[in-house]
Amino acid sequence: MSRFQATLDAVAAAMARETERGAPASYIPELAGVDPSRFGVAVAPVDAARPPAAAGDADVRFSIQSVCKVFMLTLALERAGDALWRRVGREPSGDPFNSIVQLEHERGVPRNPFINAGAIVVADVLLADRTPEAAILDVLTLVRRLCGDEGVGCDARVAASEARTGMRNRALANFMAAEGNLRHPVEQVLQVYFHCCAIAMSCRQLAAAGRYLAAAGRTGGCDPVITPQRARRINALMLTCGHYDASGEFAFSVGIPGKSGVGGGILGVVPGVASLAVWSPGLNAKGNSLIGSKAMAMLAARTGWSVFGPLDDPAPGR
Amino acid sequence: MSRFQATLDAVAAAMARETERGAPASYIPELAGVDPSRFGVAVAPVDAARPPAAAGDADVRFSIQSVCKVFMLTLALERAGDALWRRVGREPSGDPFNSIVQLEHERGVPRNPFINAGAIVVADVLLADRTPEAAILDVLTLVRRLCGDEGVGCDARVAASEARTGMRNRALANFMAAEGNLRHPVEQVLQVYFHCCAIAMSCRQLAAAGRYLAAAGRTGGCDPVITPQRARRINALMLTCGHYDASGEFAFSVGIPGKSGVGGGILGVVPGVASLAVWSPGLNAKGNSLIGSKAMAMLAARTGWSVFGPLDDPAPGR
Amino acid sequence: MSRFQATLDAVAAAMARETERGAPASYIPELAGVDPSRFGVAVAPVDAARPPAAAGDADVRFSIQSVCKVFMLTLALERAGDALWRRVGREPSGDPFNSIVQLEHERGVPRNPFINAGAIVVADVLLADRTPEAAILDVLTLVRRLCGDEGVGCDARVAASEARTGMRNRALANFMAAEGNLRHPVEQVLQVYFHCCAIAMSCRQLAAAGRYLAAAGRTGGCDPVITPQRARRINALMLTCGHYDASGEFAFSVGIPGKSGVGGGILGVVPGVASLAVWSPGLNAKGNSLIGSKAMAMLAARTGWSVFGPLDDPAPGR
Amino acid sequence: MSRFQATLDAVAAAMARETERGAPASYIPELAGVDPSRFGVAVAPVDAARPPAAAGDADVRFSIQSVCKVFMLTLALERAGDALWRRVGREPSGDPFNSIVQLEHERGVPRNPFINAGAIVVADVLLADRTPEAAILDVLTLVRRLCGDEGVGCDARVAASEARTGMRNRALANFMAAEGNLRHPVEQVLQVYFHCCAIAMSCRQLAAAGRYLAAAGRTGGCDPVITPQRARRINALMLTCGHYDASGEFAFSVGIPGKSGVGGGILGVVPGVASLAVWSPGLNAKGNSLIGSKAMAMLAARTGWSVFGPLDDPAPGR
Secondary structure, three states, rough: OOOHHHHHHHHHHHHHHHHHHHHHHOOOOOOOOOOOOOOOOOOOEOOOOOOOEEEEOOOEEEEOHHHHHHHHHHHHHHHHHHHHHHOOOOOOOEEEEEEHHHHOOOOOOOOEEEHHHHHHHHHHHOOOOOOOHHHHHHHHHHHHHHHOOOOEEHHHHHHHHHHHHHHHHHHHHHHHHHHOOOOOOOOHHHHHHHHOOEEOOHHHHHHHHHHHHOOOOOOOOOOOOOHHHHHHHHHHHHHOOOOOOHHOOOOHOOOOOEEEEOEEEEEEEEOOOOEEEEEOOOOOOOEEEHHHHHHHHHHHHHHHHOOOOEEEEEEEOO | OOHHHHHHHHHHHHHHOOOOEEEEOOOHHHHOHHHHHHHEEEEEEEEOOOEEEEEOOOOOOOOOOHHHHHHHHHHHHHHHHHHHHOOOOOOOOOOOOOHHHHHOOOOOOOOOOHHHHHHHHHHHHHOOOHHHHHHHHHHHHHHHHHHHHOEEEOOHHHHHHHHOOOHHHHHHHHHHHHHOOOOOHHHHHHHHHHHHOEEEHHHHHHHOOOOOOOOOOOOOOOOOOHHHHHHHHHHHHHHHOOOOHHHHHHHHOOOOEEEEOOEEEEEEEEEEOEEEEOOOOOOOOOOEHHHHHHHHHHHHHHHOOOOOOOOOOOOOOO | OOOOHHHHHHHHHHHOOOOOEOOOOOOOOHHHHOOOOOEEEEEEEEEOOOOOOEEOOOOEEEEOHHHHHHHHHHHHHHHHHHHHHHHHOOOOOOOOOOOOOOHHHHHOOOOOOOHHHHHHHHHHHHHOOOOOOHHHHHHHHHHHHHOOOOEEEOOOOOHHHHHOOOHHHHHHHHHHHOOOOOOHHHHHHHHHHHHEEEEEEEHHHHHHHHHHHHHHOOOOOOOOOOHHHHHHHHHHHHHHHHOHHHHHHHHHHOOOEEEOOOOOOEEEOOOOOOEEEEEOOOOOOOOEHHHHHHHHHHHHHHOOOOOOOOOOOOOOOO | OOHHHHHHHHHHHHHOOOOOEEEOOOOOHHHOOOOOOOOOEEEEEOOOOOOOOOEEEEOOEEHHHHHHHHHHHHHHHHHHHHHHHOOOOOOOOOOOOOOHHHHHHHHOOOOOOHHHHHHHHHHHHHOOOOOOHHHHHHHHHHHHHHHOOOOEEEOOHHHHHHHHHHHHHHHHHHHHHHHOOOOHHHHHHHHHHHHHOOOEEHHHHHHHHHHHHHOOOOOOOOOOOOOHHHHHHHHHHHHHHOHHHHHHHHHOOOOOOEEOOOOOOEEEEOOOOOOEEEEOOOOOOOOEEEHHHHHHHHHHHHHHOOOOOOOOOOOOHH
């Protein structure tokens, strides 16, 4: 049995006792309807030979939403190389995730690839003069390979709902197109973006898929996914920009690189040690999973993973 | 001899060979006139019984400038406790260090204590209805205790030059006073701030002074400086906000919590391992020490200190 | 012969001698290709019994572009009444015509109906749950009635080009939709907006069409077009907001309410006296007709129409 | 008796009946304590031989506050000429009167001379390497000459209160100094500005003082105060920028160039006809005199002075 199993069981038990669980995202029915009592957690050690540990609803699939930005960026960096950084920045934004003011101030260049505008530029890179379907399939192929499960796919209803309600993302995309920072038709770019956000995965799959970031860009037995330098770049971006306007808070309370999505999932990376995923659909005021963040903090406290020094354990009594 | 000595010697030798060294800050004569060929580095292990290692101009004093914000925050947190966070935020700003737009947008509450506006609020907390001299002495007393050297002091000419040219800081302070976020007269608050920035220290002193942040808030033999939780908070802030608009870049290229100053100094913290200080007066385009950043990156690469995975060594040939 | 004829002839002659004429708008081929040597001017006295005076290319049709916002607003005010002002402001914007920052700051409510965002809200009001074609026909019907010419129509190629290149307007529209300030599908709203901008009229037609604004909302023999109060409101908006970021300059140099378009046309209103129209396709740095503005200034100087006191005549020798 | 007397009496009588009168400015005690039932009005015909008409508290002195910006600008334009416009703009700001965002966006150049930042630049021009006292005396000398009363002066307590509470103006001034747009020490510039705002005048004096703006820059018998072109420039600025964020509303409801102050005074200009002044200390939500604005509207309606067409009379029954 994995050395992490007991810790995950304790985390899942503690989270089950939490009564304040936040509310699921309400802007599309597919997210609004998810049961807030759900909670899953999984840890994938860097050594691919060792199986992931998991607890709770670790095999229930959920909409990974913005967590997909990590995989989109990975693929875009391999495609475009460092030229990507001429079209999107690498610094924290200090603004909510969909601010358009920053875009106007900086002439259509988003601050980083983890705010929506930045991920839309990344989607434009992924299109590469092909069909949206081809670009979406590329991301799916990467994710399937990373988690070793061909069954991973997009939830078509989620993607359709995103497209129907995504006026703010459409505003961002059109603004960047006007500034010359999109190369393909706006609707095609958004189609890629919305479909990637609609990828459905379980915690176990997500933890496995993120393992390469903990393993210097490699994943067991295969060719490297990306170079060690780019893995480090993504990890640094996750720590400084992975939680929108609450990135600083997550750095303090958890202390590991992480990327959250409004579906309630969070991917975490402990370089050289493990990747991990938690999921609980209720969100806090900043749009990140309330129970998921708490679980991450408890996990980091018990494992000593925080890069900033020892953490208080939010659930000391076992 | 310290196990770090050979590495520091190699770093100092490599940095001596660098020809592009940036230009010292030019806004006050005391900084503009410093010789850009200077370079110092020092490492203080968490175990206070073990002496710091050092190389280059590690005993030459320089103006620590914004590095003082770390010590000011430490003291203010002990004084005001978490109530401080009602008056200053804890998130990256995404703006240059002296932007006033953010302040207007957020009604006089700065984004974090490491941008100038935030440190001015911290100076206001330190005043605590006393004279500016008393508040400045408090900070000096802390720093002297931390580095074990009663000789550390403020450079009066630097402080006077800062006061004479600090119109932008005066604008920030008056704006926050208008919004009710300063409790003492603006000029008194600025006097504290300018004098703290004018503290002069050597790399060896600075590394020693920062050791408590690597040691969960304790420093050898004494009472704790701050709680482990607050040390972690400061470390997280250093990583996400310590280099203004280049914090993301420093996180990637060095990967440890750091705080830079326009005097060319950088304080770094490796939790559980060591604190370190580098100094070279020439700055890069973002206002951080050019050679200092490079030295930090080389040091982190050779020690494996980066929290985001293995670094490329910028000076592989020894 | 009209008492204005000699003045118009002198203005046309003076403008023909001007060598610096600006460059036509370049963002769509239909505007870019217009001959910059063109110039037309027409004046329609408030007394509808008296014929308009005209000179130069006064019967050549051009794309009225943003001048259409005056007619759109007139119709929307009659439809929605003062409730319109809950969705769009009435103050100068102090920003370029397509700034999105203001929109974000004020939660999707544009500053006034003469910036693009404001006119897009007006287009949404005009839609009123009908087809875009019906709304466009409404505006055309009003304009045809006002100028007494059933032949006025939209230039379909211009409208198509606007739609193809209008990413920034699409960004504005989507942003307002996200904030809940559009009631119809964004593309339908934009279709109305783009087609209104593509209305083609001559100076003689445009001057006649604007006469109701000089005549307290009435036009000869017919029912009132709008109430006197709304005519005054529109005139005040034209003076304070009619030339985007150069409205203050136009107020000074011409001193009458005016609305310009990037097609090079300007509609002017002298309450109680006359309406006037000028056209010359070359633009100045602020996007207003260079020769048109100069002609307006000369005309105002010779007629004493400036509301701010006597003007210098830019072409004193006749 | 003046032909305006009956109208002014009717206006004063109607205003006396108004029960909603707003609240005086509260930020300094000298303004907060003024009786809100006060109301004065005066009209000075362009023909200086004809005496001003007046009604109500037309001879009670009040703090003219921002109305002083008109006289400061007049003097600065004569001193610096059009070079002034390189340091301050001439367009409406679209922001509240003390926004610092615009200043940062435009590198320390205020949008127009009637927002606080713009008037502070004007004060810097007036200093001209002399003492603040000399510059203040210059403005007083101009105002005294214009209204023909040597007794006009500054209220020292008001000026002292302004200086004590003027943190936001101090922020603006320091910001502009940091951007290089102030040439003299900030505190000296503010001393000039605060003292000009503290000038105390009656409606009768203020109406007389503004007469030159209605008379193409001349005032009876004397040398011209300014050129006709500059008088027109100031009138145009008053119409587009004279009421901060409510300038568009004043243009609509009154329709003449006007400049308001938080002391409750408003100066109006009808080019070629008359200048006028009203005063009532209670303010509306935008910081302009509530009863004063209403009185101006009634006066404009009854005289037909609105430049945008006939006004509704807000008090039709006499």
